Amino acid sequence: xxxxxxxxxxxxxxxxxxRMSTRDMSLYYGDFQALRDITLDISENAITAVIGPSGxxxxxxxxxxxxxxxxxxxxxxxxxxxxxDVDIYDKDIDVVELRKRVGMVFQKPNPFPMSVFENxxxxxxxxxxxxxxxxxDVVEKSLQQAAIWDEVKDKLGQSALALSGGQxxxxxxxxxxxxxPEVILMDEPCSALDPIATxxxxxxxxxxxxxxxxxxxxxxxxxxxxxxxxxAFFMMEEDRAGVxxxxxxxxxxxxxxxxxxxxxYITGRFG
Amino acid sequence: xxIRTAFHKKLRQIQDEILAxxxxxxxxxxxxxxxxxxxxxxxxxxxxxxxxxxxRKRYEIEEKCIQLIATQQxxxxxxxxxxxILNILTELERIGDYAEGIAKIVIMIGDEPPLKPLIDxxxxxxxxxxxxxxxxxxxxxxxxxxxxxxxxxxxxxDNLYDQVFRELLTFMAEDPKTITRATRLIWVAxxxxxxxxxxxxxxxxxxxxxxxxxxxxxxxxx
Numbered sequence: 001x002x003x004x005x006x007x008x009x010x011x012x013x014x015x016x017x018x019r020m021s022t023r024d025m026s027l028y029y030g031d032f033q034a035l036r037d038i039t040l041d042i043s044e045n046a047i048t049a050v051i052g053p054s055g056x057x058x059x060x061x062x063x064x065x066x067x068x069x070x071x072x073x074x075x076x077x078x079x080x081x082x083x084x085d086v087d088i089y090d091k092d093i094d095v096v097e098l099r100k101r102v103g104m105v106f107q108k109p110n111p112f113p114m115s116v117f118e119n120x121x122x123x124x125x126x127x128x129x130x131x132x133x134x135x136x137d138v139v140e141k142s143l144q145q146a147a148i149w150d151e152v153k154d155k156l157g158q159s160a161l162a163l164s165g166g167q168x169x170x171x172x173x174x175x176x177x178x179x180x181p182e183v184i185l186m187d188e189p190c191s192a193l194d195p196i197a198t199x200x201x202x203x204x205x206x207x208x209x210x211x212x213x214x215x216x217x218x219x220x221x222x223x224x225x226x227x228x229x230x231x232a233f234f235m236m237e238e239d240r241a242g243v244x245x246x247x248x249x250x251x252x253x254x255x256x257x258x259x260x261x262x263x264x265y266i267t268g269r270f271g
Numbered sequence: 272x273x274i275r276t277a278f279h280k281k282l283r284q285i286q287d288e289i290l291a292x293x294x295x296x297x298x299x300x301x302x303x304x305x306x307x308x309x310x311x312x313x314x315x316x317x318x319x320x321x322x323x324x325x326x327r328k329r330y331e332i333e334e335k336c337i338q339l340i341a342t343q344q345x346x347x348x349x350x351x352x353x354x355x356i357l358n359i360l361t362e363l364e365r366i367g368d369y370a371e372g373i374a375k376i377v378i379m380i381g382d383e384p385p386l387k388p389l390i391d392x393x394x395x396x397x398x399x400x401x402x403x404x405x406x407x408x409x410x411x412x413x414x415x416x417x418x419x420x421x422x423x424x425x426x427x428x429d430n431l432y433d434q435v436f437r438e439l440l441t442f443m444a445e446d447p448k449t450i451t452r453a454t455r456l457i458w459v460a461x462x463x464x465x466x467x468x469x470x471x472x473x474x475x476x477x478x479x480x481x482x483x484x485x486x487x488x489x490x491x492x493x
Contacts, residue, residue, distance in 0.1 A: 199274045199275055200274050202275075202277075203274055203277055225341065225342035225343070225344075226278070226342055226344065250342060251338040251341070251342060254338075254342050255337055255338055255341045
């Protein structure tokens, strides 16, 4: 059989619109360069996974997008980091407003020591929504979007700390959704969860990606493979600065990466 | 509550695609024998050309399976399902090649006068297509019993092949001028016999998918 092998085009299911991006971005902790010359686009309504060995700057990179790194002294950013073509490191940027638009879910579920309802209502309240009926609406909608409503609807008044780890993490996602962000950053959101709770969060991410732009950092390569549309592979150079090796559709990165270093990492030949 | 809904949706889509490929192959076999009956060279040429679409479809589905294996870590029944589909793809692609083979024989025969009315060859065709169709139903319905049953029906196709062979041998023995034409019809019958064997392979794969056990079901006499 001699046919012209035109494989199906490998396209990630994304709109193609760029939501956030970095341009020749370098980040320093004092004298130490943690990230070097990163240029990367984050597509709208897609899940972009950042993978790479420990210490390659994945979490630092993620925190760049809502300026969480600002909280660390001695941090300096060069180059541009954009949200809808606006440089978010510009001195006129309102960081509180930025973090409302770019929400974050952390490694360990961190519900506030208050009721399920108050956890989700906390953000909208802070942003000025006081009407009880309106808040109830937001809480229900957010919990539903986070696929946890059915499990907690009868215990909205109970302490969030009584929920299981997986439920707490979905509650934290609901808390982020309640302030209606556009981008959601997730820093190892499943590393403290069991496998079933992990798969449930991944399925939730998939449904959220229809309406939100998601960036996830994970040390679990299989998770990046399962859950993301685009994968960005980072590694360290000799001076320990993190660089972007390759970014592309996840199906391509995990079946036929372009760079040999990516292939070596995902096949377990180094890391 | 189903947890991996996105993955299982993709798996079902692949299953739908293999059914679509199955009907392309069924059509190719059916039309190749129709072309033989009607000495329809246009149809024969089209079948040869369309075989490329079947091959392309095979690679498309295969690539999707590879992507699922690489990215989704399928386990247990899901893993067997994907492996089974990969094997079935090869079988379907080859059955498509048999249809193409028959179409090429039709072109070789050209406008030679018919040797005899075709009776058993259309029967072989009908039986083979029926088996193929039901084998893919068994795949979709996860039905190992049906798959085993269909595989045993290969004997009927083998018996028809015996009949065709004996009959054509008689023609050739009686009149050596018929040897070329009779041999070509034997080739057609042989292609159909092989296609039915491929269906039994599909059935074995369905049994593996459903039960997790590799079974060789009633080895064909050819």
